[in-house]
Amino acid sequence: MNPFIEIITQPDNIAIVIMIIMVTFFMVWAFLQALQNDKLLAAGLPVEGENDKFVDTFKPLVRIELIIAIVVMVGLTIWSIAVDAPLEEIANPTITPNPAKAPWYFLGLQELLVYFDPWLAGVVLPSLIVVGLLAIPYIDINPKGNGYYTFAERKYAILIFSFGFFVLWLLLIVIGVFFRGPGWLWYWPWQEWDHARVVFEPTKDLTTVIGIDSRSLPGFIIGALVVGSYLIGGMMAPYYYWKKNSPELLAKLGIIRYVTIVFLFITMMSIPIKMVLRLVFLIKYIWITPWFNV
């Protein structure tokens, strides 16, 4: 069989295909409604749902709930009749499959292991995702766009969230499912997996590029300076930018909100930055310390 068809029709991967279809559909629908409302807002007209009347729960709402329940049940039943859940060989600690993949919704995190050490990719970053999600309502102080689809009124919030959700979470999952083969090497879906393939990619550390041993004291100091200035510079830059361009915003945010927003943002942006460093410049670590590497 064509390897591409083979990989997308593997029983567990069908879920990912369904996810891609559903997510794309709802993404388009959300943004279409947002643009539609933006036109109404620009014209000073009420948005969708603003002049809602009340209707009885029984039966309009109960009816639609019942219909949805039936549709979902029929859909899942068809899926369950058509596709059988796989059962592999009995668990065997002595035979390690290659690649050994985490459950699909964690593959984005597993993909991060290419760019970060496990304590960052598997523990710190996931914790910060949860913290960041919890913080959203408290750090987004824009009162507009409450209870209706809109893009124009909350551009930055939507762009940042969408980048995290669609690119860093969902796209990395799709890559992990469809594009990673033995040795976690990149395989196009139409390529055969080759278990003997080794890719010799001599990765360097940042300081070795400029000829300084990353494990020496000067290397340590330079690395610390680079990481430190990313963090400190990243924390300060928006302050000066906003102070010049929109001081009212800065005043409204206050110090705690400011620190939280900017810290979460630069942490999030460190992911694409390290991806580029690793993939384009073959740089593995920026800073090597006796305790951990970044």
Added chain:
Amino acid sequence: MKSLPQITDKVKKNLIWKSIFRRDYRNTVRDRAQAVFGNVFLHLHPVQVRESAVKLRFTWGMGGITFFAFILLVITGVVLMFYYHPTIDQAYNDIKDLEFQVPFGVILRNLHRWGAHFMVIVVMIHMFRVFMTGSYKTPRQFNWGIGVFLLVFTFLLSFTGYLTPWDQLGFWAITVGTNMGAATPLLGYQGPFSEYLHITPYNDIRFALLGGAQVGGNALLRSYIWHCVALPLISIILMFVHFWRVRKDGGISKPQK
């Protein structure tokens, strides 16, 4: 011969019928309201809702679909438990039995497996919808937080279920997943700074998760109990707080400008 209306009339006057339904339903305002608050399940809803809450366009019904998937998983999960022993010797064979011996065992297992994938997908889409409509803004900040925990618990429910068939897929997925725990700063034996706390593979966070230094019988039992008892209980409690708050925060969010 009696006509149909006569028969229904008779049934409705029957003592048993009356004890169950208490009163007749005529299509009046009062009875439509009564239908909702007289029923413990429908009572989750207010008596009247705004039009948008009924239209698919706004919520896509995603929260409701997530809940429906959860109920389906509880039902199929309970039935699966009748056929399953959480031990290394029996677990794998029990799944094989479901495939080859138990009537409708295959479709039962399929429904549970695909339902679980489905729930993970729709809960993420629900979160996306809530974000896009700005429904986490005042006064719904807290309920968004409850939602984030529900998202995490949905992942954990699925994750703990992975190990239960005791096949290579689950075994190695759990091995990969829990190895992350070993990298926890301070608390995992491979994590930074853990040597200062004298952390070893035998007393770190991974050991606590697995009930051992490797994925084995204890890990299977632990994941089974998390999967079938502890996590569903916590999730159900969170869901009830979630639904309660949807109502107390004024129902599905409406445009506030």
